[in-house]
Amino acid sequence: MTDTTLLAPIELSDDDSDELIFVSSVKLGKRKSSDSPKPRKALKQTSLQAAPVTPTADRSDAAKAQLIQLGQSPGSGSFAIHPHIFDLEAAFTRKAAKPIIKPPDLDLLLFKPLMTPEGCSKVYSYLLNELPWYKVKYTVRKGIDIVTPRYTTVFGQDDTKTQALSRYKKRPRPIPYLLEELKRHVESISGATYNFVLCNFYSDGKDSISWHSDDEAFLGPQPTISSLSLGGARDFYIKHKADGTDKHHFSLQDGDLLVMRGKTQERYLHSIPKRAVARPRINITFRRAINTYGTDNYYKYNVGDGPIYRFRDGKMCLADSTD
Numbered sequence: 001m002t003d004t005t006l007l008a009p010i011e012l013s014d015d016d017s018d019e020l021i022f023v024s025s026v027k028l029g030k031r032k033s034s035d036s037p038k039p040r041k042a043l044k045q046t047s048l049q050a051a052p053v054t055p056t057a058d059r060s061d062a063a064k065a066q067l068i069q070l071g072q073s074p075g076s077g078s079f080a081i082h083p084h085i086f087d088l089e090a091a092f093t094r095k096a097a098k099p100i101i102k103p104p105d106l107d108l109l110l111f112k113p114l115m116t117p118e119g120c121s122k123v124y125s126y127l128l129n130e131l132p133w134y135k136v137k138y139t140v141r142k143g144i145d146i147v148t149p150r151y152t153t154v155f156g157q158d159d160t161k162t163q164a165l166s167r168y169k170k171r172p173r174p175i176p177y178l179l180e181e182l183k184r185h186v187e188s189i190s191g192a193t194y195n196f197v198l199c200n201f202y203s204d205g206k207d208s209i210s211w212h213s214d215d216e217a218f219l220g221p222q223p224t225i226s227s228l229s230l231g232g233a234r235d236f237y238i239k240h241k242a243d244g245t246d247k248h249h250f251s252l253q254d255g256d257l258l259v260m261r262g263k264t265q266e267r268y269l270h271s272i273p274k275r276a277v278a279r280p281r282i283n284i285t286f287r288r289a290i291n292t293y294g295t296d297n298y299y300k301y302n303v304g305d306g307p308i309y310r311f312r313d314g315k316m317c318l319a320d321s322t323d
């Protein structure tokens with residue numbers, strides 16, 4: 001794991017994109033690419049299996065609470081995810097998808113919005129306060145370490161079901177109830193199925209995601225990726241890999257669901273550039289990984305080896321052992 005105490009962040013002068021690069025305090029440049037509840041004690045329940053999702057009203061609080069155990073990394077331990085006490089079904093607008101600019105290889109659907117403002121606010125607060133968040137550091141090559149410029153977390157497991165959970169590099173975690181219910185709704189309107197839920201928290205305009213495509217082999221050909229935005233609006237950019245002149249951007253606002261399909265990942269890059277000012281935002285992407293590489297990759301880059309952060313008293317804090 002990277003020794004962060006030796007490292008100093010690099011100030012980025014321009015736009016967009018990029019993730020901070022650390023090289024033992026030496027500036028290298030940018031990587032091109034691609035209501036606050038009090039801390040609560042963990043609940044006593046050890047199953048790694050997510051209980052089946054049933055309508056909210058049918059489940060007792062105890063049954064809805066989940067305790068999830070992490071793998072063997074320094075971030076190991078357990079965290080509880082408490083039940084949500086609102087009806088998610090009432091949060092959806094049932095609006096049809098809006099047509100969006102469609103060059104031949106760009107296949108985007110936009111549900112604008114998928115969720116009501118009240119629904120968004122409840123889901124946003126719940127996820128921000130209940131999920132364990134991480135600030136992942138990773139090494140791209142010897143001496144070059146990256147700090148992901150946003151908080152991340154992930155849940156799910158690839159399709160294989162062929163290997164024991166303990167054989168993964170990090171133990172996969174079941175999808176929490178609310179995210180599972182969201183996933184089911186998104187599946188029903190996007191015509192695809194998913195086994196991973198990846199979450200990003202952009203705390204302000206300095207948080208970003210650099211140019212990349214979600215085209216890893218473990219997603220299979222022409223993956224459908226659905227992306228839900230909650231909280232502050234951010235600009236979403238997308239450009240052709242070969243010909244950057246085919247470039248589009250639009251604002252992703254509270255409750256919007258963007259579905260990326262077909263050749264979009266194969267042919268296009270997308271990003272959320274840095275901004276001088278931006279309100280906090282959560283983004284949730286739903287994906288399907290077909291093999292174990294997907295599980296290892298997603299936990300490496302979205303959980304990593306560092307500590308858990310919890311959102312407390314209006315800011316991200318290192319979680320303590322009772323949290």
Ligand SMILES: O=C(O)CCC(=O)C(=O)O
Pocket residue numbers: 198200209214227229236252270272283285
């Ligand atoms: O935050 C967003 O809207 C985009 C997130 C994204 O592209 C990703 O997680 O791969």
Ligand SMILES: [Fe+2]
Pocket residue numbers: 212213214270
């Ligand atoms: Fe992406």
